[in-house]
Structures are given as C-alpha cells and as structure tokens.
Amino acid sequence: MSGVTLRGWLLDAAPASRRQARFGRWYRTWLSFQNNSLAVAGLLIVLALVLSAIGAPLIADPQAAILQHLAQRLQPGSAAHWFGTDELGRDIFARIVFGSRITLTIVALVSAIVVPVGLGIGLPAGYFGGVVDAVLMRLTDIFLAFPRLVLALAFAAALGPGIENAVIAIALTAWPPYARLARAETLTRRNAEFVQAAVLQGASPISILFRQIVPLCLPSVVIRLTLDMAGIIITAAGLGFLGLGAQPPAPEWGAMVASGRQVLLDQWWVATIPGIAIFITSVGFNLLGDGLRDVADARSS
Amino acid sequence: MSGAPLLCVRNLRVTYPSAQGDTHAVRDVSFTLGRERLGIVGESGSGKSTTGRAIMGLVPPPGRVTADELRLGELDLCRLSERGFRQLRGRRVAMVLQDPKYALNPVMSIGRQISETHRAHVGGGKPAARRAALEMLEAVRIRDPERVFTLFPHEVSGGMGQRAMIAMMLIANPEVLIADEPTSALDATIQTQVLAILDELVRGRGMGLILISHNLHLVSAFCDRVLVMYAGRVVETCEAGKLREAKHPYTRGLLDALPELGRRRELLPQLQRDPAWADGA
Amino acid sequence: MIRLDRVTVRYGHGRNAIAAASDISFAVAPGAAFGLVGESGSGKSTVLRSIAGLIPHAEGQVQLGGAAMPPQRNRAQRRLVQMVFQDPYGSLHPNQTVDQALASPLRIQGLDGGEQRIATALREVGLGPEHRFRFPHQLSGGQRQRVAIARALIVAPRILLLDEPTSALDVSVQAEILNLLVRLRRERGLTLLMVSHDLAVIAHLCDRVGVMQHGALVELTSSDALAAGAVTHPHTLELLRSNAGYDMRGAEAARFEA
Numbered sequence: 001m002s003g004v005t006l007r008g009w010l011l012d013a014a015p016a017s018r019r020q021a022r023f024g025r026w027y028r029t030w031l032s033f034q035n036n037s038l039a040v041a042g043l044l045i046v047l048a049l050v051l052s053a054i055g056a057p058l059i060a061d062p063q064a065a066i067l068q069h070l071a072q073r074l075q076p077g078s079a080a081h082w083f084g085t086d087e088l089g090r091d092i093f094a095r096i097v098f099g100s101r102i103t104l105t106i107v108a109l110v111s112a113i114v115v116p117v118g119l120g121i122g123l124p125a126g127y128f129g130g131v132v133d134a135v136l137m138r139l140t141d142i143f144l145a146f147p148r149l150v151l152a153l154a155f156a157a158a159l160g161p162g163i164e165n166a167v168i169a170i171a172l173t174a175w176p177p178y179a180r181l182a183r184a185e186t187l188t189r190r191n192a193e194f195v196q197a198a199v200l201q202g203a204s205p206i207s208i209l210f211r212q213i214v215p216l217c218l219p220s221v222v223i224r225l226t227l228d229m230a231g232i233i234i235t236a237a238g239l240g241f242l243g244l245g246a247q248p249p250a251p252e253w254g255a256m257v258a259s260g261r262q263v264l265l266d267q268w269w270v271a272t273i274p275g276i277a278i279f280i281t282s283v284g285f286n287l288l289g290d291g292l293r294d295v296a297d298a299r300s301s
Numbered sequence: 302m303s304g305a306p307l308l309c310v311r312n313l314r315v316t317y318p319s320a321q322g323d324t325h326a327v328r329d330v331s332f333t334l335g336r337e338r339l340g341i342v343g344e345s346g347s348g349k350s351t352t353g354r355a356i357m358g359l360v361p362p363p364g365r366v367t368a369d370e371l372r373l374g375e376l377d378l379c380r381l382s383e384r385g386f387r388q389l390r391g392r393r394v395a396m397v398l399q400d401p402k403y404a405l406n407p408v409m410s411i412g413r414q415i416s417e418t419h420r421a422h423v424g425g426g427k428p429a430a431r432r433a434a435l436e437m438l439e440a441v442r443i444r445d446p447e448r449v450f451t452l453f454p455h456e457v458s459g460g461m462g463q464r465a466m467i468a469m470m471l472i473a474n475p476e477v478l479i480a481d482e483p484t485s486a487l488d489a490t491i492q493t494q495v496l497a498i499l500d501e502l503v504r505g506r507g508m509g510l511i512l513i514s515h516n517l518h519l520v521s522a523f524c525d526r527v528l529v530m531y532a533g534r535v536v537e538t539c540e541a542g543k544l545r546e547a548k549h550p551y552t553r554g555l556l557d558a559l560p561e562l563g564r565r566r567e568l569l570p571q572l573q574r575d576p577a578w579a580d581g582a
Numbered sequence: 583m584i585r586l587d588r589v590t591v592r593y594g595h596g597r598n599a600i601a602a603a604s605d606i607s608f609a610v611a612p613g614a615a616f617g618l619v620g621e622s623g624s625g626k627s628t629v630l631r632s633i634a635g636l637i638p639h640a641e642g643q644v645q646l647g648g649a650a651m652p653p654q655r656n657r658a659q660r661r662l663v664q665m666v667f668q669d670p671y672g673s674l675h676p677n678q679t680v681d682q683a684l685a686s687p688l689r690i691q692g693l694d695g696g697e698q699r700i701a702t703a704l705r706e707v708g709l710g711p712e713h714r715f716r717f718p719h720q721l722s723g724g725q726r727q728r729v730a731i732a733r734a735l736i737v738a739p740r741i742l743l744l745d746e747p748t749s750a751l752d753v754s755v756q757a758e759i760l761n762l763l764v765r766l767r768r769e770r771g772l773t774l775l776m777v778s779h780d781l782a783v784i785a786h787l788c789d790r791v792g793v794m795q796h797g798a799l800v801e802l803t804s805s806d807a808l809a810a811g812a813v814t815h816p817h818t819l820e821l822l823r824s825n826a827g828y829d830m831r832g833a834e835a836a837r838f839e840a
Contacts, residue, residue: 014712018681021715193673196636197733201687202660211686215677344752345723459622488621489779489824515752558757560786562825563809568761569786572754 032295039291045284052097053104060094066249074267084269087259088249092269095251096277102252103281106167106236111225113171118178118221123209125179126186137183144176149238156244163246166239170232178221185217219296226289230282237278253278306333307476307509308356311370315351315533318363326351326364328533334477334509338500340520340541341513343530344555349513352530353479356511357396358386374476392422395470397499399482401462405454411465412438412450415472422473437468441498460491464498471502478503481513496523517544517555529555532579551578583741583773584610584633589642591625591632599640602628603797606642610790612740615767615774617788617805619781619821625797626777630743633775634665647740661691664734668746670726674718680704680729681714687737703732707762724755728762735766742767744776748783760787781825785809793818 011028015021034040052059069089077084083092125136143151155169189195189212198208237254239245246252253274260271315327327348332339343349355366356373358381371378373393381389390396398404406414415437416430423433431450438446441464454462463483470478480499484492500523503510514520520527521544529537529552537549547553554572589606592599603625610616618626632639633646635655644651646662667673674683684700693699704714707728718726727747734742744763748756764787767774778784784791785805793801793815801815813819 014710015715016711018715021679021681024715193667193669194675196634197665197667197673197730198686198690199636200634200660200663200665200734201690201737202655202657203686203690207690212675215675344754490621490820493824517753555753558754560757560760560780560782562782562785562822565786565805565809568764569757571757571761 029295033291036291036294038287039294042284042287042289042291045280046288049100049104049281049284052100056097056101060091060097062094062098064091065094065098065251066090074263074270076267077269083273084267086256086270087263087267090249090251092256092273095256096253096274099251099253099256099274099277102163102246102250103233105163106170106233107229109164109167110171110174110229110232113168114175114178114225115221117171117175119182119214119217121175121179122182122184123186123213123217126183127190127205127209127213129190133183136179140176140179143173146173148173149235152235152239153242153244156239161244161247163236163240163250163252166236166245169244170235170239174228174232178224181220181224182217185220186213189213189216219292223289223293223296226285226292229285229289233278233282305374306335307374308334309370309372310334310356311368313352313355313366313368313371315348315355315360316365316367318365325533327355330528330530330533330535332528332535332538334511336507336509337526338503338510338512338524338541340524340527341511341530342515342517342520342527344515346532347530348533349530350481351533353396353481353511353513356477356479357390357394358383359390359396391418391470391475392473393475394477394479395473395475397463397466397470397478397480397483400486401454401459401466402486404466405462405469407454410451410453411457412452415450415465415469418469419472433472434468437472438465440471440502441465441468442494443468458491459487460495463487463495467495467499467502471506474506475508477509477511479511479513482515483512484519485514485516492519517559521545534579536578549578550575583612583614583647584616584775585643585645586629586633587643587645589629589632589639589644591628591637592640601640601797603632603794606799608792608799608802610773610775612773613767613771614790615776615788617784617791618775618777618794619779619784619791620794621779621821623796624794626794627745628797629794630665630745630775630777633741634663634743635660636665657691661737662739663741663743664737664739665743665745666727666730666734666747669750670723670730671718671750673730674726676718679715679717680709680721683729683733684736687733691737693737699736703736706735706766707732708758722755723751724758727751727755727759731759731762731766735770738770739772741773741775744774744778746778747776749778749780756783763787781808781821793821 009020010024012020012024015024067090069085071089072085073087073089075081075085081091081093083096086092086095121136121140125133151173152169155172156166159165159169195208195212198212234254236245237252237257240252240255241258246255248255256274257271257278260274264271310333311331313327313330314325317324317326330352341349341352351360354360356371356378358378360366368379405411412431412434415434416427419425419430419433420427435446435450438449443449443461443464449457449461449465457465483499484495487495499510512520512524521541524541527539527541527544528535529547529549531551537547537552539547544552545556547556554570557570558572560569586606586608590601590604592601594600606629608616618629620626628637631637633644635651638653651659681700684703685696688696688699700714701711704711709725709728709732713721713725721729748759751759760783763774766772774787776784776787785808788805790802790804791808792799793803795817801813801818803813803818807813808822811822813822
C-alpha cells in the first residue's frame with residue numbers, strides 16, 4: 001500500500017470496519033497534535049528520555065558513571081568527558097544518561113500509583129455520593145491537610161531510603177488532587193443523559209464507571225499528570241538531597257545537583273549540567289501535557 | 302413605520318476565515334428598522350443571531366463584519382471603534398439574550414446590576430440610580446420591586462429573571478432593542494407575559510425592536526414585519542400578519558412542517574432544501 | 583401495556599421530601615401513544631423517569647407489560663422500556679462512535695448478531711453506513727437524535743419513552759423525527775409515551791393526552807378533544823391559549839403577576 005492510499009484509507013470519511021475507524025481516529029489525533037510544534041518538541045524530549053534510558057549502555061560506559069577516578073576529578077568538558085567530571089572524577093555525561101533511567105523510574109512509578117489510586121477514590125465518591133463520598137473525601141482531606149514534603153519525608157523514613165521508596169512516598173502524597181479531579185469530573189457526568197441511557201440498557205454501576213465515565217476522566221488526569229511530572233522530579237531530587245532519595249553512587253539528577261553545589265562557583269558544570277537535564281525534562285513534560293490538552297479540547301468541542 | 306429609520310443595514314456581511322476557506326455566516330443582508338417590531342426568523346445556522354451581534358459590534362474575532370451601510374441614526378457603525386461600540390451598547394442599542402441565568406451576573410444583586418447600568422450610561426448619583434431601577438422594575442410589572450431589588454439572579458424564576466434583564470437593558474432608554482430568543486427558555490404562559498411587557502415598553506418609548514426567533518408563530522403574532530433568513534441570506538420579507546401567505550418555498554416548507562392543533566396529518570411534509578435558496582434565488 | 587396506579591414520587595428524605603408527582607394514575611394500551619403535557623416543574627418528566635425506572639416511586643404501582651416493576655429492575659425488565667432524551671448533545675457519550683453507542687446495549691443485553699443488528703438499526707432510522715464510525719460532534723442535532731432512537735430500539739423494547747425529543751431541534755428536523763417516530767411505531771407496534779410542553783407536537787403524535795400541573799394529573803383527554811378545545815380544566819385552557827402564540831388577552835390576564 002503506497003503512502004497516498006494509506007493516508008486516504010486512514011482519512012476515509014466512511015470507514016468500512018472498526019479497525020479502520022480506530023486507526024483513522026488515531027491518525028487524525030496525531031495530525032492535530034503535530035500541528036502544534038511546541039507539543040511535538042515536548043514529545044521529542046520525552047522520547048529522547050525514554051530512548052536514552054533504554055539504550056544507556058550503548059550511549060555511555062556504565063563503569064564511567066560509577067567508578068571514581070580521583071585523579072581526574074572536576075575536569076571541564078573535553079573530548080573524553082563531554083560534560084566534564086564531578087568531584088569524584090565520574091563522567092557527568094555517563095551519569096546523565098544513566099540518570100535518565102532513574103528519572104523514568106520516578107515517572108513510571110508515580111503514574112502507576114497516582115492514577116489508579118486517584119481514580120479509585122474519586123470515581124466512587126463522585127458516582128455514588130452520600131456516605132461513600134463523605135468517607136472517601138474526608139480521607140482525601142486528611143492527606144491534603146499534611147504538608148506534602150513533610151508527609152513524603154515521614155513515608156520515606158518509614159519505608160527506608162532509596163529512590164523507589166522515595167517515589168512511593170511522593171506518589172502517596174500526590175494522589176489527593178487526582179481524586180478530587182476524578183470526583184469533580186464524575187459529578188458533572190453522573191447525571192448525564194448518556195449515563196441514564198446506559199442505566200436503562202441494564203448496565204451495572206461498575207460497567208458505567210469503567211465504560212462511560214473513566215474514558216472522560218482519563219484525559220484530564222493524564223494531562224494533569226504530565227503537568228505535575230516536573231514538580232515530582234524536583235521533589236524526588238529534594239528527597240535525595242535530604243538523604244532519603246537515591247543513594248550514592250546512583251546517578252540521580254537531583255542528588256547530582258546537590259553534590260555540585262559546593263563547587264558551583266569554580267566548577268559550574270557539575271551542578272549546572274544535571275540542572276539543565278532536569279529543566280529540559282520538566283519543560284518536555286509540560287509541553288507534552290499542554291499539547292495533549294489542546295488535542296483533547298479539540299476533540300470534545 | 303414612522304419617520305426616519307432608526308437603523309439602516311445595507312449588504313451586511315459577516316465572514317469567518319478558516320483554513321478551508323471563508324465561511325459566510327451573513328451574506329448581503331439589508332433592512333431598515335423604524336419605530337416598529339421587526340422579526341427575524343430562521344433555523345439554527347441561518348445567520349439570524351449573527352446579524353444581531355454584528356449590529357451590536359459583538360462578532361468575536363476572527364469574524365469580519367463588512368457592510369455597504371450600517372447606520373444607527375446619524376452614526377456610521379462601520380467606522381466605529383471597539384471603544385465607540387462600548388459607549389453605544391446599552392445606551393443606544395441594547396440586547397436581551399435567551400437565558401437570563403447566563404446574561405446576569407450571578408454574584409451581584411439584580412437591583413445593583415440595574416442601577417449600575419443606569420449610572421454607567423445615564424450618570425447621576427446612587428440614590429437617583431436606585432430610584433430609576435425601582436421604577437424600571439415596576440415597569441416590567443414586578444409587583445414588589447423593593448424585594449426583587451435585593452435578590453440575586455439564582456433566587457428568581459426564569460420569567461422574573463428575564464423581566465429583570467429587560468429592565469436592565471431598557472433603563473438607559475436605548476433607541477433600538479435587539480431581543481435574541483428572549484422567551485425560548487420560558488414556559489409558554491410566562492412567554493406571553495414577557496412579550497406583553499416588551500411590547501408595552503417598546504411602544505411606549507418609541508423604540509425599534511428586532512426580535513430574533515426560531516418560532517414562526519410567535520414572530521408572526523408579535524411583530525409588524527418579518528425577515529426570513531436561510532443560509533445567511535434574507536430569502537423573504539413580509540408583513541407579519543401575512544406570514545401564512547408567504548411565497549418563498551423555504552418559508553412555506555417551514556410553516557407546513559409545523560404540527561398544528563386541529564389539523565391532524567399522518568405524516569408532516571418534510572422540507573426539501575433547494576441549493577438555489579442559499580444563492581439568493 | 584403501561585399502567586400507573588396512584589404513583590407518587592418524592593425527592594429528598596423525611597420531612598424535607600417534596601412530592602414532584604403525586605397520585606398519578608393512567609393506563610396506556612399496547613400500541614397506543616400517550617402524551618403528557620405541562621410546564622416546567624409540572625412533574626411530567628418525573629413521571630416519565632419513574633416509568634423508566636430511573637427514579638424510584640415512593641407510593642403506588644408501576645405496571646409495564648402486565649407486571650408490576652420492582653424497585654430494582656433486572657436486565658429483562660430494563661429491556662422492555664427504553665427512552666429517548668431531550669438533548670441530542672447530552673444523550674450521546676462524546677468519546678464514543680455511533681458504532682460503540684449501538685454495540686454497548688447489545689453487549690449488556692447479551693444479544694447476538696451485533697453486526698447485522700447495528701446495520702439494520704442505522705438503516706431504520708435513516709442513517710447510512712457512513713455515519714457508523716462518526717463521533718457525536720461530527721453529526722447534526724437531527725442525526726444525533728436518530729442515533730439516540732436507534733440506540734433505544736436496538737434492544738427491541740416494547741415501550742418507548744420520549745422526553746421532549748424534538749424541542750432542541752429546528753422545525754424542519756422536528757418534522758423528520760416526528761415522521762420517523764410515526765413510522766417506527768406503526769412498523770413495530772411500539773407503545774409510545776411522550777412528554778412535551780408543545781401541545782401541537784403531542785396532539786400530532788399521540789392519541790390520548792394527560793395534562794399535568796404542580797405534580798398532579800389535572801386532566802385526561804383525547805387529542806381530538808384537545809384540538810377542538812373541548813377541555814374542562816382551566817390549566818388546559820391556559821396551555822391551549824398560550825399555544826396559539828402571542829395573544830394580547832392572555833397577556834392582559836397575566837398583568838401584574840409578580
């Protein structure tokens with residue numbers, strides 16, 4: 001099938017099968033997404049992060065990220081060490097590349113906890129109302145009432161140091177806004193006529209929640225998640241700085257910034273390069289989130 | 302119609318540019334409005350509301366309004382700046398929208414909204430504005446103006462809200478009132494009351510009224526003259542009382558498609574659209 | 583087919599409960615079309631929703647197809663009665679294609695031959711295969727309402743409830759939808775119950791009419807009597823008068839009403 005007819009097949013106004021309709025839908029969504037060059041830039045940044053995490057050993061030498069060469073400490077960028085070396089003589093480029101794995105772990109773990117917990121609390125609260133709503137929302141309020149970093153510190157201390165535990169601690173403190181978001185979305189849809197139509201067809205509450213309401217909540221939850229991701233990465237770095245996040249010698253970007261702090265004036269690259277990596281990743285997620293929101297808005301209007 | 306026209310519209314066009322080419326929402330609409338009740342009827346997308354908005358200078362960008370002539374009395378609206386329109390709206394031309402729930406400010410009492418409109422357009426102090434607002438509420442036949450003055454929009458019924466809206470729009474004594482589906486959100490019995498109030502005030506003050514509606518019966522019973530719009534064009538102008546004798550196949554089709562009490566038909570005749578209507582045939 | 587016996591529906595609990603409809607009794611024969619008219623807040627939609635099983639009734643009995651409906655209906659009882667809603671924008675899921683909207687009742691009711699049924703349902707309401715994979719926002723108001731009718735009829739109900747099905751539509755589209763309903767009723771022997779504020783629409787589609795005011799059924803009459811003005815209750819007369827359009831007498835009578 002040549003490119004022209006594939007495009008025609010995808011954009012067919014009257015698709016012949018469900019499969020064609022679904023692919024066509026994705027293609028149209030992609031077309032409207034790629035019109036937004038900032039969003040595409042965000043997607044490229046996030047893709048670059050994923051690729052560098054997967055292919056880290058191919059891009060940089062794993063040993064250089066961990067092994068100390070005190071003779072070569074605090075060297076500026078050169079052909080051998082593109083981004084220079086840190087105070088223990090480790091190659092900063094290799095550490096950045098391997099650090100992307102940690103960042104991606106943070107992202108994946110936070111998403112895997114926050115979205116199900118937030119939806120699991122918010123959807124029933126919004127849909128069933130009454131006592132269910134009162135109990136679930138007071139629980140949410142309790143979590144919201146604690147300052148986030150303090151609560152995360154408590155969890156991290158209880159779970160023990162380490163980046164996974166730190167992220168679990170962050171995720172456990174990050175879900176309440178998602179529960180509120182899911183509840184608000186559910187409340188506005190609960191009495192929608194298409195939900196009543198599903199009730200009339202004999203659909204069970206579980207089936208209505210999953211088939212009718214979740215698809216409508218998910219876009220706003222995902223978008224909120226991508227927009228929050230920058231803050232989450234930075235909070236993880238903060239925990240690392242307090243000794244409750246990534247443990248040395250793991251090349252976590254936040255910990256790298258913290259360790260470069262002492263030599264910021266003379267050897268600026270030690271703190272600045274991981275800082276730039278955090279910044280670019282945050283911007284990437286933000287742009288992607290904005291782009292996704294635009295696509296979602298265009299589809300709903 | 303009596304005396305010089307209040308409003309002159311000649312070849313009004315409203316265009317929305319888009320990637321797929323321009324969309325013409327209103328195409329070459331011409332009419333004059335005297336001290337009368339002019340109805341504009343049409344289905345959704347016919348351009349009737351856009352026509353009203355164009356006169357108010359309320360077509361949102363990127364919409365473009367052009368006209369060979371768009372004149373309110375001696376004032377050329379074609380050349381008017383946004384600032385000029387702001388001074389004009391409320392004072393010389395006012396608009397009543399379909400749903401008072403959205404058109405009134407939900408966090409301000411009805412009385413304050415009316416008296417602030419008075420102060421903005423007529424001037425004078427707070428006591429004068431309050432007096433004027435109370436008089437206006439009485440004019441729209443609200444029995445206990447003092448009480449309604451202090452109420453918030455969500456505390457009143459739809460009919461009462463729409464009367465408050467009319468009071469607010471008429472307090473500065475505009476020359477022209479544009480009412481865009483002013484009673485569509487109301488029950489039929491309330492609808493009649495609101496229209497009666499509108500009629501009384503418009504006649505009493507010698508204003509021109511443009512009533513925009515999808516309801517042929519209502520327009521034909523209430524107005525003096527009717528413009529029928531289709532696809533952005535005026536396809537027919539006739540005396541309101543003679544709407545039933547309308548000649549254009551579109552108007553005829555619409556009238557026929559309406560179910561009527563006492564004229565039972567198994568199936569209603571469906572409107573067969575002729576592409577030529579959109580081209581001004 | 584439909585029999586309501588002294589049905590009362592209340593909103594709220596205990597002392598704060600408000601009766602939205604009280605002591606409603608009427609019956610609709612199989613294949614007949616019954617209309618409920620009244621103004622907003624008269625309780626006509628409440629009655630309709632309680633027949634549909636969307637809101638429970640506090641007192642009385644709702645019988646459909648000869649059987650009294652329990653507070654929680656099972657799947658077969660659900661299938662008996664379907665509904666078309668007023669707002670063609672709100673009654674279809676914005677992220678679901680027409681195909682998904684039609685497939686889901688079949689899945690829930692466990693009906694087979696989905697492919698065939700969906701194609702037939704679309705054809706019956708005058709939509710083509712090209713509409714099958716469209717989203718609601720790609721359809722006009724009239725087309726959406728056709729989809730909503732197809733979705734209601736795809737499970738082959740015996741009773742179709744209509745909640746102001748044409749009041750959000752243009753006159754020309756309203757005629758098309760009303761004609762469609764007349765045809766479907768004849769072909770399928772459907773029992774129709776329609777709620778509307780528009781007397782002319784009710785009289786066009788229905789044989790018998792109930793007039794509601796303040797939660798009570800104030801008059802039961804026939805469409806012919808309604809058209810002839812042979813009605814007795816003052817509220818029915820008032821509705822008839824305002825239906826005639828703008829009318830100075832009615833306006834004068836309503837003078838100084840706050």
